[in-house]
Amino acid sequence: MPVPRKLRCQVSTVIDHGERVYSIFLSPEKRFPNFLPGQFLHLALDPYDPSSFWPESRVFSIASASSSRQKLRITYSVKGKFTSRMEKELKVGKEVWVKLPYGNFVVSSNTDVVLFAGGTGITAFSAFLERLENDQETSISIFYGARNSDLLVYRSMIDKKVEFCPRLNAWYFFENGNPQKDYEVKGKLSVSSAFDMLDEPLKKEYYLSGPLGMLQSLRADLIAKKIPAEQIKIDAWE
Numbered sequence: 041m042p043v044p045r046k047l048r049c050q051v052s053t054v055i056d057h058g059e060r061v062y063s064i065f066l067s068p069e070k071r072f073p074n075f076l077p078g079q080f081l082h083l084a085l086d087p088y089d090p091s092s093f094w095p096e097s098r099v100f101s102i103a104s105a106s107s108s109r110q111k112l113r114i115t116y117s118v119k120g121k122f123t124s125r126m127e128k129e130l131k132v133g134k135e136v137w138v139k140l141p142y143g144n145f146v147v148s149s150n151t152d153v154v155l156f157a158g159g160t161g162i163t164a165f166s167a168f169l170e171r172l173e174n175d176q177e178t179s180i181s182i183f184y185g186a187r188n189s190d191l192l193v194y195r196s197m198i199d200k201k202v203e204f205c206p207r208l209n210a211w212y213f214f215e216n217g218n219p220q221k222d223y224e225v226k227g228k229l230s231v232s233s234a235f236d237m238l239d240e241p242l243k244k245e246y247y248l249s250g251p252l253g254m255l256q257s258l259r260a261d262l263i264a265k266k267i268p269a270e271q272i273k274i275d276a277w278e
């Protein structure tokens with residue numbers, strides 16, 4: 041595992057996805073260290089003086105794959121004080137500090153997996169999905185939910201991967217709006233809907249990412265369906 045490094049970066053692109061959800065791209069003054077899909081970084085908005093303490097920061101999953109170490113992407117939703125500051129201050133050209141990589145929420149490539157992503161929780165999986173090859177041997181089923189379909193901000197990347205990678209299947213859940221396709225479901229992410237789509241669910245490993253309340257309820261439902269606790273991995277955000 042690479043040793044975490046602190047780097048000064050510049051915001052190079054900002055995408056406003058609506059409903060206070062944003063993606064930003066960061067360009068570092070030196071190349072980013074290598075990292076694994078599913079790892080995260082600490083982002084500080086105030087300047088860092090290497091002879092002093094690390095400033096206040098929050099953690100964000102690294103949404104892009106490490107193949108480009110000149111640029112990386114995070115996606116965040118405004119929740120509290122810090123992310124409100126991000127919304128106000130993160131404009132193109134703004135300097136920020138990051139330290140990375142951290143975390144071990146890394147999806148196994150040796151077993152069939154099921155991924156549940158709530159909202160911006162998809163960022164724990166997007167780098168993994170982006171790197172899938174078409175000769176992928178184990179199966180990957182992703183259930184990706186958001187309040188409305190416009191907030192499924194990584195959907196077009198996933199749709200392209202589904203075309204390219206026969207072992208990947210994706211279903212999209214949204215609370216507002218009407219499903220048009222048979223792989224779209226109205227409502228919140230749910231284990232019972234997912235189990236209707238899965239073959240041999242007891243043999244798979246489950247990865248859950250997103251807000252804590254959602255994860256707790258999905259985990260309880262998986263346990264009730266007799267999935268052993270050691271087959272359930274969680275990346276809780278609160």
Ligand SMILES: Cc1cc2nc3c(=O)[nH]c(=O)nc-3n(C[C@H](O)[C@H](O)[C@H](O)COP(=O)(O)OP(=O)(O)OC[C@H]3O[C@@H](n4cnc5c(N)ncnc54)[C@H](O)[C@@H]3O)c2cc1C
Nearest residue numbers: 096098099100101115116117119120121122123160163277
């Ligand atoms: C592994 C991981 C990955 C994550 N990835 C993403 C992501 O990709 N996108 C995303 O939108 N969110 C992500 N989050 C959540 C994100 O880090 C923030 O916690 C979340 O956005 C809350 O928003 P806020 O900081 O504005 O809220 P705030 O209300 O400002 O604070 C939220 C939490 O931060 C802690 N906190 C408060 N003050 C301080 C302080 N001075 N220093 C340090 N901590 C403090 C508190 O425990 C509080 O519960 C991730 C969290 C984790 C643990």
